[in-house]
Amino acid sequence: MDPLFWTALRLSLEVALWASALLLLLGLPLAWALAFHRFPGKPLVEAVFLLPLVLPPTVLGFYLLLFLGPEGPWTRLTGVSWAFRFEGLVFASILFSLPFALTAYREAFLGLDRNLLEVARTLGVPRWKVWARVVLPLVWPGLLSGTLLAFAHTLGEFGVVLMVGGSIPGKTQMVSIYLYDLVQALRFREAAEAASVLLLLSLAILAAARVLEAKGRAWRSTTA
Amino acid sequence: MEVHYRIRRPIALEARFHLRGFTVLLGQSGVGKTTLLKALAGLVPAQGTPFGGLPPERRPVGYLPQDLALFPHMTAWENVAFPLRGKDRRARALELLSRVGLQDHAHKRPGELSGGQRQRVALARALARKPELLLLDEPTSALDPLTKGQVLSELVDLLRREGLPALAVSHDPVLAGMADWLVVMGRGGILQEGPPEAVWAAPAKVEVARLLGYENLFPVRVREDGVEAGGVLLRLPLPPWARPGQRAWLGVRAAEVLVVRQDLPPPPENVLEGHLERLYPEGLAYRGLFQGPLALEILLPRHVQERLRLRPGQPLRVVLKPRYLHLMPGEAEE
Numbered sequence: 001m002d003p004l005f006w007t008a009l010r011l012s013l014e015v016a017l018w019a020s021a022l023l024l025l026l027g028l029p030l031a032w033a034l035a036f037h038r039f040p041g042k043p044l045v046e047a048v049f050l051l052p053l054v055l056p057p058t059v060l061g062f063y064l065l066l067f068l069g070p071e072g073p074w075t076r077l078t079g080v081s082w083a084f085r086f087e088g089l090v091f092a093s094i095l096f097s098l099p100f101a102l103t104a105y106r107e108a109f110l111g112l113d114r115n116l117l118e119v120a121r122t123l124g125v126p127r128w129k130v131w132a133r134v135v136l137p138l139v140w141p142g143l144l145s146g147t148l149l150a151f152a153h154t155l156g157e158f159g160v161v162l163m164v165g166g167s168i169p170g171k172t173q174m175v176s177i178y179l180y181d182l183v184q185a186l187r188f189r190e191a192a193e194a195a196s197v198l199l200l201l202s203l204a205i206l207a208a209a210r211v212l213e214a215k216g217r218a219w220r221s222t223t224a
Numbered sequence: 225m226e227v228h229y230r231i232r233r234p235i236a237l238e239a240r241f242h243l244r245g246f247t248v249l250l251g252q253s254g255v256g257k258t259t260l261l262k263a264l265a266g267l268v269p270a271q272g273t274p275f276g277g278l279p280p281e282r283r284p285v286g287y288l289p290q291d292l293a294l295f296p297h298m299t300a301w302e303n304v305a306f307p308l309r310g311k312d313r314r315a316r317a318l319e320l321l322s323r324v325g326l327q328d329h330a331h332k333r334p335g336e337l338s339g340g341q342r343q344r345v346a347l348a349r350a351l352a353r354k355p356e357l358l359l360l361d362e363p364t365s366a367l368d369p370l371t372k373g374q375v376l377s378e379l380v381d382l383l384r385r386e387g388l389p390a391l392a393v394s395h396d397p398v399l400a401g402m403a404d405w406l407v408v409m410g411r412g413g414i415l416q417e418g419p420p421e422a423v424w425a426a427p428a429k430v431e432v433a434r435l436l437g438y439e440n441l442f443p444v445r446v447r448e449d450g451v452e453a454g455g456v457l458l459r460l461p462l463p464p465w466a467r468p469g470q471r472a473w474l475g476v477r478a479a480e481v482l483v484v485r486q487d488l489p490p491p492p493e494n495v496l497e498g499h500l501e502r503l504y505p506e507g508l509a510y511r512g513l514f515q516g517p518l519a520l521e522i523l524l525p526r527h528v529q530e531r532l533r534l535r536p537g538q539p540l541r542v543v544l545k546p547r548y549l550h551l552m553p554g555e556a557e558e
Contacts, residue, residue, distance in 0.1 A: 119287060
């Protein structure tokens with residue numbers, strides 16, 4: 001197989017890994033707040049976080065390019081432009097996959113029996129212990145499944161990363177863009193190979209996520 | 225111990241009552257029983273004593289919610305050990321489990337235990353933090369109706385052995401019968417409290433009587449030496465508050481409406497003639513409806529029905545003995 005394919009796949013996997021790991025850190029408190037707290041303007045906040053779901057990826061990519069580009073506010077703030085760079089790809093992927101991760105995390109938290117948390121408080125146990133021994137053991141299947149979904153979703157993104165990263169082979173050419181370039185060059189045999197690898201990979205990740213969701217539901221049904 | 229709590233949300237109520245041993249707070253659903261319990265545990269904002277102002281973590285109470293909220297991913301002993309610290313937490317958890325008679329089930333998850341066993345695991349877990357007061361929300365609801373009575377009396381025995389005051393809220397009169405002290409709650413506050421026999425025998429209001437399972441409750445008008453209802457005069461000793469002409473409520477339990485034989489001379493007072501409209505078995509007893517000047521539910525023990533052999537539709541003579549008639553102040557509701 002074309003060595004460029006492996007380079008592109010490796011870049012995609014790295015971006016997806018970074019993005020989903022950072023999403024886990026960022027998304028957990030956010031999803032907790034959305035699941036259990038009421039605050040003014042909550043529907044608007046939720047709408048903003050869900051926006052990448054319905055926005056054309058090119059629109060999101062366009063704004064991100066302006067934001068991260070040499071003249072953008074991010075560059076003025078930090079002194080470095082993240083456009084056409086690895087960091088820019090990760091940043092864009094986080095925003096792009098946020099709705100997926102957030103929805104999955106929130107579902108996991110909402111599935112948690114509030115009575116368990118209340119009783120845990122009355123048992124005089126410090127909060128970290130409630131988190132470590134009750135919350136996380138019960139919600140981790142949901143959290144991991146959400147993270148896997150975000151990972152798979154990042155692997156499959158095209159429009160946003162094309163806008164933000166372009167298609168610099170070995171630097172910002174992600175595997176989906178690599179495939180597109182192959183088709184443009186009428187190299188269908190290689191494109192078919194690359195596509196089948198991506199197909200199998202995505203299927204495996206989705207199947208793993210479903211297994212985890214079923215596990216999460218199993219706990220839920222014994223809570224009552 | 226005296227409890228005095230004022231709650232605004234989610235239900236506005238002010239409750240002031242005593243706790244003596246195993247105290248049962250009886251009330252219909254929706255009056256705020258669970259809210260009051262949660263307020264005592266510190267889970268609902270409220271003002272009052274005891275424990276007012278403390279966060280739930282610092283209140284010395286054990287709270288058993290209706291669904292018990294055992295941690296589904298932990299075994300029985302891990303559940304009990306959850307509030308414990310130190311190297312010997314496992315040994316202490318096992319000791320607590322044996323105190324509630326569950327030493328043989330220490331390694332089972334909540335899903336593998338029966339309702340009564342789960343309740344005792346929850347109790348052991350609550351005992352682990354050495355509470356001064358135990359709060360039980362509807363302890364009868366998770367129990368199998370067949371074994372309910374036995375499981376409950378074991379639970380109450382256990383609490384008495386531990387010497388731990390407990391407040392159980394319920395709408396189940398069976399539980400109320402096991403209490404050391406009975407508190408009845410209505411919308412917005414407490415209606416009556418006292419030793420259970422006193423409350424059972426003399427409910428202060430018609431709502432209390434209804435909660436305690438008085439089947440026959442009807443509005444009456446007070447007369448010189450009794451009350452008038454449905455055009456008949458029923459004689460009974462009047463309580464000091466009753467004035468002739470006043471409206472009031474009369475309560476009588478179905479089991480205390482006496483059916484008498486018609487071939488014998490009738491007793492001197494409070495005899496009603498009518499017919500038996502319905503009769504159907506209830507366990508080993510028979511429940512029926514007497515239709516006469518008043519409609520009365522009746523409950524016949526098996527030995528009475530075996531002697532009288534009553535059938536629906538036949539004429540019936542019943543007697544309301546003055547000592548089983550209970551008069552309560554209050555206007556008719558409808």
